[in-house]
Amino acid sequence: MNVYDFTVRSWDGEQVPLSRYRGKVLLIVNTATASVFSYQYGALQELYLEHRGDGLEVLDFPCNQFGTLANGSDDAIHDYCRGRYAIAFPQFARVEVVGEHQIPLYKWLEENSRFAGFRGVMGNFVEKRAAAMDADFRNNSKVKWNFTKFLIDRKGDLAARIEPTAKMSELRQQVEALL
Numbered sequence: 001m002n003v004y005d006f007t008v009r010s011w012d013g014e015q016v017p018l019s020r021y022r023g024k025v026l027l028i029v030n031t032a033t034a035s036v037f038s039y040q041y042g043a044l045q046e047l048y049l050e051h052r053g054d055g056l057e058v059l060d061f062p063c064n065q066f067g068t069l070a071n072g073s074d075d076a077i078h079d080y081c082r083g084r085y086a087i088a089f090p091q092f093a094r095v096e097v098v099g100e101h102q103i104p105l106y107k108w109l110e111e112n113s114r115f116a117g118f119r120g121v122m123g124n125f126v127e128k129r130a131a132a133m134d135a136d137f138r139n140n141s142k143v144k145w146n147f148t149k150f151l152i153d154r155k156g157d158l159a160a161r162i163e164p165t166a167k168m169s170e171l172r173q174q175v176e177a178l179l
Contacts, residue, residue: 002156003028006105008061009093011078016092018059018105018156025051025178026152027058027171028109030097030143032069033080036122037147041085043168047175048089054179055154058089061106063097066145067129070094097143109150110141113161118144123165153178 003026004019018026029044048058062077064070070077074093081087097106115138118127130137130144137144147164151174159178162171 001108003105003108003152003158004156006108008095008103008105011062011074011091011093013074013093016090021057021059022156023154024055024057025154025175026150027056027175028061028105028150028152029058030061030063030095030106030146030148031081032063032066032146033077033084034069034071035067035146036125037145037164040147040164040168041081041087043171045085045087045089047168047172048087051175051179052089056175056179060087060089060091061097062091062094063146064094065096065098066133069146097148106143109158109161110143112158113141113150115141115144116161116163116166118163118165120165120167126163126165151175151178 004022007015007017010016044058048056062070078091095103126145145164149162150158151160153159160174
């Protein structure tokens with residue numbers, strides 16, 4: 001099984017088989033418009049514009065599970081992201097990335113990755129919130145917060161998990177290594 005085995009719903013309701021992106025490097029991100037990490041939309045858009053011609057696709061999955069920071073309809077979230085950050089990469093319907101209603105794609109991502117730990121200035125902030133939701137957060141692969149990223153290679157296999165507190169320069173290096 002790999003990422004191409006999944007179908008997801010776009011922000012406007014279309015069923016999208018991820019096999020549509022076969023042969024591309026994918027960066028799958030759970031986002032939230034009001035997150036302290038929402039500035040990363042700009043960095044993701046910049047990375048996307050720079051490398052989409054090289055085969056990069058950024059796949060944006062809004063999620064309201066961490067601090068209820070992705071409120072509003074799929075249309076409202078999409079309009080906000082297009083207006084505020086001028087995103088041009090594909091955006092999907094708001095999803096649940098953990099818990100009882102977790103979408104199958106994120107179940108697969110969790111099962112095939114390990115929590116990489118929080119770092120940097122924001123590490124303590126996110127760690128406190130993750131611990132409040134899951135006392136055993138350090139020892140499982142569940143998504144902990146908004147802007148967790150999963151890097152998929154051109155064969156559809158999971159290549160890396162990048163936590164939201166990682167530097168964007170580190171993310172860039174990992175993406176460019178796969179391109």
